[in-house]
Amino acid sequence: MRLVSLVPAATEIACALGAADDLVAVTHDDDHPPEVRRLPRVTRTSLPPDATSHEIDAAVKTAAERRESTFHLDAGALRDARPDLILGQTLCAVCAITLDQVPRALRAPVVPLDASSLDGMLEDVGRVGNAIGRARAAELLVASLRARLEAVRTRSAGRSRPRVACLEWLDPLFNGGHWVPEQVEIAGGTDVLGSPGERSREIAWAEVVAASPDVLVLMPCGFDERRAASDGQRLRRLPGWDEVPAVRAGRVHPVDGNAFFSRPGPRLVDGAELLARLFAAA
Structure with a gap:
């Protein structure tokens, strides 16, 4: 399966499920795990690399007022990637690519990630696992992550x-x-x-x-x-x-x-x- 990720969290989930070799393209922000850095990029940002935090905030607010984004999809690169499945997000329309920015003519089936909580993140892991044929790996990963969270809570109690x-x-x-x-x-x-x-x-x-x-x-x-x-x-x-x-x-x-x-x-x-x-x- 040829996977394209439009958000770094999805990339990290796919790799944690053992699907790193299925990824064929990612975003310009993707940097983890290290092996994804070699993959083609299907996005770019309009933010200057040396922008200050104040300048970044101003650019993001201006884009939001115009109902635009500081992240931009490279439709040609996405077409060249020939995805069987696209992993994307719906949480932030200004500082990340959202699935509604993908031209319908280029759309493969999509898996939307929309976590706004830890439980939502764990649900996204399961959603991705089911979509890429790694449901069992997702179950094991979710169980492991829940156990680690509970261990932190237990150690902190008292x-x-x-x-x-x-x-x-x-x-x-x-x-x-x-x-x-x-x-x-x-x-x-x-x-x-x-x-x-x-x-x-x-x-x-x-x-x-x-x-x-x-x-x-x-x-x-x-x-x-x-x-x-x-x-x-x-x-x-x-x-x-x-x-x-x-x-x-x-x-x-x-x-x-x-x-x-x-x-x-x-x-x-x-x-x-x-x-x-x-x-x-x-």
Whole structure:
């Protein structure tokens, strides 16, 4: 079966199910597992590679106002890939390709991924597994991921629960949304800015200060830990920075949001495990 993935989470799910060799094309953002980096790309972005977080936010908002996207489909590359099945998503129309952007003339059968929660991610694993003939592998993977989440919850039980603020974007500030509050709760914390299943939202720095978090996690969407640490430097200049309990306690943690918090695939479980380690390290 010739698979084309239009979202990195779908690529990671397919590979986790043992279907890496079936993938024939992916997006320009795909980088995990490493072997997918050699595959042809069927998307591109209009965002400059050196754009600042503020510039990226402005471009995304402008695209949304115009009902456009910062991600663009290469119809010719998709045609050349000759997919038997397309894996896509319906969650974000501005910063990823959605299935309704695929020209009908080029459409193979599609599998839509629409997770906005950890359970939704696990359901997507099953959906992909059924579609690509790997239902048993999907059952085993889902069982393994559930067991790991339960192990994190069990290890965290009985500890004092830190107040946790997760920032999904740093200029302007957005809180962590969708599954992030669930990851925090399973890891033993209390999310003071978000609720499970809700979208991230733009927030004022004063809201972060007022929330008085014991732990501050910087997880900008699509960025690795190094970029999170670099972009996080601007927060130090904001009023009240030194008053935040997490700052006073040295518990401000830049993390790899791209790998563990932005993509609704199996590595969300790695993200919960990472948070548990951060919360336990007083």
